[in-house]
Amino acid sequence: MKLFSPIALAILAAICASPAMAKEPIEIIKPANITEPEKVELGKMLFFEPRLSKSGFISCNSCHNLSTGGVDALPTSIGHNWQEGPINSPTVLNAEYGLAQFWDGRAKDLKEQAGGPIANPKEMGFSHELAVSTIDSMPAYKTRFENVYGDGKITIDNITDAIAAFEKTLVTPNSPFDLYLQGDKSAITTEATAGYQLFKDKGCVSCHNGPAVGGTMYMKMGLVKPFHTKNPAEGRIAVTGNAADMHVFKVPTLRNIELTYPYFHDGATWTLEEAVNVMADIQLGQSLTEQETKEMVAFLKSLTGDQPQIILPILPPSNVNTPRPVPFGK
Secondary structure, three states, X not given: OOOOOHHHHHHHHHHHOOHHHXXXXXXXXXXXXXXXXXXXXXXXXXXXXXXXXXXXXXXXXXXXXXXXXXXXXXXXXXXXXXXXXXXXXXXXXXXXXXXXXXXXXXXXXXXXXXXXXXXXXXXXXXXXXXXXXXXXXXXXXXXXXXXXXXXXXXXXXXXXXXXXXXXOOOOOOOOHHHHHHOXXXXXOOHHHHHHHHHHHHOOHHHOOOOOXXXXXXXXXXXXXXXXXXXXXXXXXXXXHOOHHHOOEEXXXXXXXXXXXXXXXXXXXXXXXXXXXXXXXXXXXXXXXXXXXXXXXXXXXXXOOOOOOOOOOOOOOOOOOOOOOOOOOOO
């Protein structure tokens, strides 16, 4: 039985030769270790704060909805003035495990990522200066910033730092597969166990490994065969300027994948069954049988962990000094 295309085999051999892959290729997700609860609470408030947007309507949670797996379940997100974004919104859950942020990796960490949408005219449509003046206008926020950062000065740096601190807590431990890795072999079904073996044998772990089952590397979308899409995103080339990085994207996490449809950077694929078959075809040069597809999907569903249990924050009221929202269309 053919297991690997020559290209996929070469990639898998190189990665598996590294010390990090000498053990089990997938690691458990650990519960959040919260050492700065006040900062995390402030970050949660800002994550749900729609007044960080020009319209006063869009928050971080709009595109990274914590009720739906940390995504908005749309092919591409809807931003200011109902503008359609250029790419599918990645999940914020377990995002801390990524080597960088955004599909093209243009932000080095969660803090840098948090500032991007605020100032993006197609997303939250604001500016960092207006975001700061909006938050600074509310005494309750000033008090919280003073308690967390030692003074009442509010900057985009500490706004994004607080948001990142909250996002780092958005992990999903205790999936059935995590329990399996910790020795409970009955935690997943026989079908899922077979799917995990296929996941390794077929070469999926060459890109999807580590605690988040992805997010640790960049890879060309359409490695063996072209990926046909109408989406204009070009991938890492937009960051590096290197022609070899055309259509190279950060490998997405597979944690909670059953919740984070639609799939791929273009958001055009709605089922896991289709997604695994597309990946087998264009990345590995293989085809899956109907039974193999069922087993692979059963394994992927076992990666759904405990979802963050969020108590919605009560945000401070606006006042006469708070900049007024700009309605859509203005």
